[in-house]
Amino acid sequence: MDIMDITERLKSFFHNYVDAYLTGDKSLDRNIMLKKQHSLMVHRECRELAAAENFSEHETVLAEIAGLYHDIGRFEQLKRYNTLVDFKSVNHGEFGADILEKDNILNELEPADAAAVINAVRYHNSRDIPDRLTGLSRFLTRVVRDADKLDIYRVVMDYYREGNYDKTILLNLSETAMVSPAVFEAIKGRQNPLMSDMKTITDFKLSKLCWFYDLNFDHSLREIRNRGIDKKLFGLLPELPEIKIIRRDVNSYMDARLV
Numbered sequence: 001m002d003i004m005d006i007t008e009r010l011k012s013f014f015h016n017y018v019d020a021y022l023t024g025d026k027s028l029d030r031n032i033m034l035k036k037q038h039s040l041m042v043h044r045e046c047r048e049l050a051a052a053e054n055f056s057e058h059e060t061v062l063a064e065i066a067g068l069y070h071d072i073g074r075f076e077q078l079k080r081y082n083t084l085v086d087f088k089s090v091n092h093g094e095f096g097a098d099i100l101e102k103d104n105i106l107n108e109l110e111p112a113d114a115a116a117v118i119n120a121v122r123y124h125n126s127r128d129i130p131d132r133l134t135g136l137s138r139f140l141t142r143v144v145r146d147a148d149k150l151d152i153y154r155v156v157m158d159y160y161r162e163g164n165y166d167k168t169i170l171l172n173l174s175e176t177a178m179v180s181p182a183v184f185e186a187i188k189g190r191q192n193p194l195m196s197d198m199k200t201i202t203d204f205k206l207s208k209l210c211w212f213y214d215l216n217f218d219h220s221l222r223e224i225r226n227r228g229i230d231k232k233l234f235g236l237l238p239e240l241p242e243i244k245i246i247r248r249d250v251n252s253y254m255d256a257r258l259v
């Protein structure tokens, strides 16, 4: 069968699959719809990234499928555990990859293509991409990780602006305008700080800036600048000497990559 037909089928399957999780319970359904919307946006980000980076048609189609399905584990996670917090339930990347495998959802794709999409789902949220992941699997994983981050920025920016912090994640973080030394060192070294080193909400916001260093495609970094995400994020941070240093470093990193 033609891969375009398969893609269309996988798109309508996605809608049916997700809609079957709606319960009529307002707060649960809200989360399901938020994750559905996010999946559709990541699907779109993948398509735009593919166009900007001149992917082949085959790569483009697979990138779109991987984007659409990257959070497929979220729906069963919500149903079973009533939470989106991985450390309180399951790793949603692994969980989603297992669902795709177990339910044979991608069985119309060539086995190698299906395996690569499943790997991209499995590792879209891991701290690093495992070294053993190569070829198409590694490629799709890199695409989905970028597309996911771009859409998460859309979500978090609104969220921060409104000051609605997720109490389950930020429970123990202080509101003090301060950067913790371990977090500062990590970011200066262009590393993601450890969650356990984060003491303040400022630390947490700064950790989102670190994602810039983790973007795989120049297109993604260009979009960060085009959409003003860097400016907005810094605008949400207090004026501290450490933040000035980080800002200078982030800007020079972006300038160097976007020449």
Ligand SMILES: [Fe+2]
Residues within 6 Å of the ligand: 070, 071, 092, 124, 125, 148
């Ligand atoms: Fe995810």
